[in-house]
Amino acid sequence: MxxxxxxxxxxxxxxxxxxxxxxxxxxxxxxxxxxxxxxxxxxxxxxxxxxxxxxxxxxxxxxxxxxxxxxxxxxxxxxxxxxxxxxxxxxxxxxxxxxxxxxxxxxxxxxxxxxxxxxxxxxxxxxxxxxxxxxQRDEMQDIARHRDNVMAQLRAHADNSPLAFVTLDSELDIRSWSKGAERMFGRSAGDLLGFSATASGWLDRDGAQVLRGWLATPGDHAPRFSAEMVLDHAGVGPISCEVYGSVLTEGPGLQTLSLQILDITDRKQAEEVRSLLIGELNHRIKNTLANVQAIARQSLRQSHGLDEFEASFGGRLQALARAHSILSDATWASAPLDQLIDDQISSGTLDGDRLRRNGPPVELSPDTMLRLALTLHELGTNAAKYGALSVPQGLIELDWQLTNHQLTLTWRETGGPPVTPPQGGGFGTTLISAAGGGDSGAVTADWRPEGVVWTIVLAEGATPLRGTRTSADSIPAQPQRRPATLDGCRVLLVEDEPLVALDLRHELEEAGATVTDIVRSVEDALDAARGGGIDLALLDGNLRGEPVDDVAALFDQMSVPFCFVSGYGREHLPQGFDHAPLIEKPFRPDTLRMTLTSLLSRGVAQAAQ
Known part of the structure; x- marks a missing residue:
């Protein structure tokens, strides 16, 4: 050296x-x-x-x-x-x-x-x-080794890359075809090298026109281009691709087009799925906020002071938040009932040393999990204040059985002070009853002197049962007089969230309306609508995973004014019902009353015509 x-x-x-x-x-x-x-x-x-x-x-x-x-x-x-x-x-x-x-x-x-x-x-x-x-010899050897290494790396990258590397000449004949291109398009290099990209069927006319435009673009320093185009896969057919191109000059009048191609078929599909998921996420978030709103309002109605409100509302909100954490860990799929019980113990709501549980392994759907979290919180809180957990010798027995996807839970208190039935049901009792999804008779209480026994029947568990979709029968509209205000108006509530339905009912009744029924499935909504006797309907955008198109169509056939109450945006609601207003969850009471009053006034004006 x-x-x-x-x-x-x-x-x-x-x-x-x-x-x-x-x-x-x-x-x-x-x-x-x-x-x-x-x-x-x-x-x-x-x-x-x-x-x-x-x-x-x-x-x-x-x-x-x-x-x-x-x-x-x-x-x-x-x-x-x-x-x-x-x-x-x-x-x-x-x-x-x-x-x-x-x-x-x-x-x-x-x-x-x-x-x-x-x-x-x-x-x-x-x-x-x-x-x-x-x-000089050592430098030349280093340069040669570096060149060989770079060429080997480029070949390895090209062969192993998810991108396809293709080189075309000025006539769009294929001059190079990487291993990645073979994988992406199901075509071997031996079948394509030297052949026209268009004649081989790989490149269509629109794509060829784009590439010729790139070759014809004047410029220095290897102009670069990009475009989305459809290229042909030998076994699948046309696939969506993102193509990046560089025009290289190899001599006077000699140009080549170096292409790097990315298959974006999955991305296109993912974008469509993402749009649906965003709608579903908005629905879940707004439903959650509506539940929190309902808990806050009802806790405030039942509280005698701010301290009592803070304690009851904070405890319920924490129970709901911890249930959300469990579901988040399970990516919002089914979560174990035992995990929910363990969470109540770790939070201090239940005493693990004085809880006896017995039942098979059960997983709960997200909606059922959230309702049951509030229910167990209320049961544990009541037991600590008035029941078995208020004295050292008290015990709780929690048993459950699963039969044909129907879960029956029994909460039994023993060893506590003598029990007397309450004079009136508070919001806590309402939350406990909400565990059954609002179904009549799903939650019962036996106020025995030795301790209360609650029985909760969940019709839907890990695999929710879907009701059979029933198409709306053609029912001729019957002319009838409808009220112009909520005072005396008969309202049908179609809502599968019990707490949201309870909150809506309170607001409507405070405005003077009469809630004729609260239904939670498509089939029940269709039956209730056919039964008549309603002036107005509030319709959730989705009932237990089922679309509500048939229900909305039946309301229109019967000339029953209705509005959507949903966490979904308008784009995810049934199409063709733009005349129905949308009240987004969580709702404001003044917005609810204003929207319904305007809807009733519009219906009266149309009937007068």
Whole structure:
């Protein structure tokens, strides 16, 4: 390498000769080593590369001639130039023997400094040139290795990349086709190389027009383009792709188009699914907020002060939040009932040492999980205030059975103070009753003196039962007089969230309306609508996973004004019912009354026409 010095070697058994010769050779960039015997010289030559060796002819033991022969017999030292130094008289026989041993020159003592320096300069320059050639050789080898590594990496990236790499010439003939392209389009390189991209069926006319436009675009420094286009897969057919192109100039009038192609079929489908999921997420969030709103309002109605409200509302909200955490961990799929019970114990609502539970492993759907979380919170809170958990010896027995997807839970308190039935049901009792999804008779209480027994029947568990969709029968509209205000108006509530239905009912009744029924499924809604006797309907946008198109169509056939009450946006509601107002969850009471009053007024005006 260029930073390594040039080395000369002096081999002489007399120190004074070595010192004199080294003094004459000394210069910048040169290192002069010396040895006093052939063995020392050979050891040094194994360690260093020498540009020139000065060998004394007459040395004890192995003389200069013999050392030269040894050097020529070894691969490492064979190329070292040798100059013999001798004090003997010039003799042709000795000269011949020296050249035969591989010497390039002779120097006779006494040494002429000018001749010595001149000869040494030649070999010093040769050594420098050799170093430079070595440097250039090493650089070229590094460049070649780097090039080979880069090419190997590019091939590996192209072959293993999820992208397809394709090169087209100016006529759109295929010049290269990567392994990724073979995987993406189900076509081998052997079947396509040299063929037209359009004639092979891979590229359609619209795509060819786009690519020709790229090739025709003037510009310097490899113009780059991108576009979405449809390309053909041998087994699947047309697939959506994102294509990135670079126009490369290989010579006058010679252009190639380098393409990197990404299959975005899954992304297109994911975008459609995302739109649906966003709608579902909005629905869930607004339903949750509507539940929180209902809990807040009803807790406030039942509280005698802010402290009591804060305690009851905070506890219920925490129970709902922890249930959401359980469902989030389960990615909003079914979650175990035992996990919900353990959560109530860890939060302090239930005492694990005084709880006896027995039942098979059960998973609950998200809606059922949230309702049951509030129910267990209320049961545990009531037991701690008035029931079995209010005294040290009290116990709770929680049993459940699963039969044909119907879950029956029994909450039994023993060992507590004597029980007397409450005079009136508070909001806590309403929350407990909401566990049954609002179905009549789903939740019952047996107020035994030794302890209350609650029985909760959940018609829907881990796998909710779907009611059979029934198409709306054609029912002729009957002319009837409808009220212009909510006062005295008969309202049908179609809502599957019990707490939201309860909150809506309170608001409507405070406005003077009469809630004729609360239904929670499509089938029940159709039956209630056919029964007549309603002036107005509030319709949830989705009932237990079922769309409500048939219910909305039946209301229109019967000329019953209705509005949607939903967490969904308008784009996810039944289409063709834009005339029905949308009240978004969570709702404001003033917005609810204003919207319903306007709807009734519009209905009266239309009837008068």
């Amino acid at each position: 260029p930073d390594r010095p040039i080395r000369f070697l002096i081999v002489d058994d007399i120190v004074e000769n070595i010192v004199a010769l080294e003094a004459l050779l000394r210069r910048e960039g040169l290192v002069v080593d010396y040895a006093r015997s052939a063995s020392e010289a050979l050891e040094l030559m194994l360690l260093h590369d020498y540009a020139l060796a000065f060998l004394d002819v007459q040395m004890p033991g192995t003389d200069g001639y013999e050392l030269a022969e040894l050097m020529r017999s070894t691969e490492r030292t064979r190329g070292v130039p040798i100059i013999f130094v001798t004090a003997a008289e010039m003799d042709e026989a000795r000269r011949f023997r020296g050249y035969e041993a591989g010497a390039v020159d002779y120097i006779f003592k006494p040494i002429d400094p000018v001749i010595l320096k001149s000869k040494a300069e030649v070999f010093f320059r040769i050594g420098r040139q050799a170093r430079e050639l070595e440097r």
